[in-house]
Amino acid sequence: MKRSFAVWLFLLAAAGPSFADDASSKLAFFYDSCVSSGPDFERTSERAKTDEWPSMAQDLALTFTPMENPEALEGWIISGGESESFQALVVSRANVGGKIVEGCTVALGDVDAAVFEKALVEKVNAVSAGEEQGQDRVYKRYTASINGRSEAITLTLPLYAKGSDQIIASAVAEQQIEH
Template sequence: MKRSLAAFFMLVATGPSFADDASSKLAFFYDSCVSSGPDFERTSERAKADEWPSMAQDLALTFTPMENPEALEGWIVSGGESEGFQALVVSRADVGGKTVEGCTVALGDIDATAFEKALVEKVNAVSAGEEQGQDRVYKRYTASINGRNEAITLTLPLYAKGSDQIIASAVAEQQIEH
């Protein structure tokens, strides 16, 4: 899986690379996945309204932190040189008898260090551990946002260079509106 993610980013990173403002991409992740928690239906409706191009299911599956999701959708949100690459994937799965939803963004041309620092400060995230791969580091955090506990995972380059590719995911128990 990790190898296919690197290959995917190489495919979308065509043309000159421009480091994007980390705060605008953090706002995209926060607004789409964190502030109200992952929400499969809300995000799907937004994608249809904004006419985002769909992503192939097998590619979307490489971005979700959940194994065997019951529902999965993904979109390419942008890819122009001025904006940098952005993709969004939502998923839903049964974990231990509870329905959980996940929301993931893949971002290109971003300062990974600035993104992580700003996210941790914005949501008052608490470190829950990390693992190091061959060329990536996987950092896990927990945060309570608007009374809802969320697990946040960042997939960052082992050696950030300021115009990086990252994956940020939030997972939380599904909220049922009454």
């Protein structure tokens, strides 16, 4: 996901000015779309069709997914007009070690990164699984058990949060087959 930040900054600049949104609404978007019932490629694709979300170019969507070489990939720009802060959603599916895993990523603009992270950790009782520091970003990994399903959650946050930040949040889990 490190390579996506420059492209994402371009999209944020093109989206126009906006005011800092409430971190809880951004968390609700990530939680409802990616975490509460886990990443689900089919469910999210159907929601995008129903809600008529504008599609994102495949090469751009690829920059947001935490998986290498996904077998399936779709992305949408949810908002980002002149009066709205940027929100994008990408889902992916890949075969990792003989298991099908699905990923769900949101890119969010104008959010208080510290508030978002703290609220997410508390909401899902996330356990830290490590972090890496880049030149201007920090990549924090967590694990959580949501409704009996183990999920890996990654947050890409600014190194120096200022309260109106751009973040990327991803959840990855083994695919759930409905019976």
